[in-house]
Amino acid sequence: MIATLALFSISILCGVLAVVCYNHWQLPAARALLLLFVGLVLSTSGYALEILLPTLETKMQTVRLQYLGIVCLPIAWLMFAKRFGGSTPSLSKRTGIMLWVVPAITILMVFTYESHSFFYTQIAIKQTSLGPMLALKYGPVFWIHTIYSYLLLVLGCIILVRAMLHAPTHGRSQLIGPLLGAFIPWIGNGIYLSNLVEFDITPFTFAATGTIWAWSLFRSRILDIIPIARDEVLESMSDGVVIVDDKGRVIDINKAALAMVDRTRDAVMNRRLSESVPEYAGVITRYQPVHETTEEVELSHPSKPTRWFMLRITPLIDRLQQRVGRLVVLTNITEQKQNEAILRAARDTAEHANRTKNAFLMNVSHEFRTPLNAIIGYSELLLLQSQERGTSEFDSDLKQIHRSGNHLLAMVRDVLDLTQLEAGTLEREVRQIEPELFLHHLVVMLQPQCAENNNTLQLEQSGELRAFCTDSEKLTRILTHLIDNATKFTEHGHITVSVKPATLAQHPALAFCVGDTGIGLTAQRVDELLQPFAQGDMTATRRHGGLGLGLAIVQQFCVFLGGTLQIESRPKQGSLFTVILPHLGENVHN
């Protein structure tokens, strides 16, 4: 009775484990285990029924059930060993089918045992302590199947032992469980065949093995991934991988890492790297106490070019949360480093060239002013003297010199502005201004220029405005540019300048407006004008002169002062430029 209960219990346990295996279908060895457990369910429950049922006929029916399970066991065993052991090539489909030939014949013989004596030579019932039990004598097919089964069991064991021998040291412990499990059925089967007990304990031993295997398989998925993946992944990696134990000895190292230190596997295994690779002892010793890091290291060698590596150290923690060693991964980043250095050098050169260019342009702009002032001044002086003497023959030439000088001066000023903006050397010098007084000074200053194209320049009254803080120098540049532009593109018209309160991003601000009644602009032209070196109408370049930098400069100055530039324009009707500037905090000035 106890034996029956034990057998049913095992049957149920194996059933449960079969379900677990089914749920972990994707794990490589789970299918083999599923077959094993299904086989065990059939054989153990069949065996329990055999004990329970009273007559010879009914007992023999259960034997058929048992054999359906029993034939599965050695095959499941072999499959598991191959899957778990990993490194040997997996079975081909044909070999897989061939494995089932003997079991299939066995099943056929068991199901037709009454009509021949290939399987049983004698069938009887004998009384035992467990009650009436079958007393059988076996024929050749039984023995063939038995030998076949043992062969597969031996094969499975060999595979597991080989896997263990080839596994890295830390991986061996993972194979001990499966290997121990593999030997249990041998003991049980030996006992049964030697007739030491009347009762066949094989199902128990198989169930024990299956349980151990299932535990090995499911306690951590990594366990069956490591044995399989190790050879393929680790060895083919271009990154160097070294596993050191807690005493700093190498317990595993891959091909790439060996190539990096130029050593054979035997030369470094189970030794400290600082001893086996003394040329890099300095670096190695430095990282000896480091358990976790990701950083770049430089490996210099007296006779080799310096190499750079990305070093990653990860602590290896066992299930008891003990630190058992470290995983060291080395990625060669020398090429990347070299490229970075090249790029950096190129960038430095470019930046230096740009700085030189800016310094040169600024210098040139400054240096241009003095002779230009002289050209303008002396030509005006000559013009006045010639007019006074009544010799007008040089007047138009002198006027041309004078005009060209002024034109050149304006361009030099634009280049200087843009260079300073581009160089990023500008600083905001915030001062407090009285907006209206400020504009008044500006208008007075620019009045004569506006008169040249027969334009009038007017300051519109804006009423009381509070003092305003901004970089007044830059604001002067902005408004001068806008008024210059307006003058350039307006003839016999009006240019108006005004200032009024506005808001910018919900903060109080001031809007400085410059309006004209000139040729105006299309929306597309406005976009183009905001790019440096563009002009509203290319033919206008000749007529109005200039480098087309004006609006681009204005916009950049606006941004520099934290403000915006709005342009409203209609061709042939005029333009309105609105600069909205925020109130800036006042800073130190003299």
Next chain:
Amino acid sequence: MMPRLHLLTHGDLLMSTILLVEDNEMNRDMLMRYLRWQGHEVHIAIQGAQAISLATSLMPDLIIMDLSIPVIDGWEATRRLKANPQTAVIPIIALTAHALAEDRYRSMEAGCDEFETKPVSFTRLSEKIGRLLGHNA
């Protein structure tokens, strides 16, 4: 030296004494020649301290002061001249290299009576001189 006869052609301008403070030689020469051609007696100073001492000793009718002159700059020289009651009455026209309202603003603060940017427009300068000397007279 300009012939007297020539000067008389500028009938509306009486000969005045002008102190020109400018460190750049070419600008100085150009302005000096223009002012002399205009019939003024021109004295030269090339830096701030010299400008103050000449202004005090010569008591010119007008000073044209470049603001960016060495050691004592134009602003400071202007402030000192305007602080001295003796020289405070002399009108000063400031000259700067940059057309910045800022400079104009600051020169007015320092006490300059007028402001002119380089390159100097002689017509404009003449108007300002005439106005200031007229006021002064």
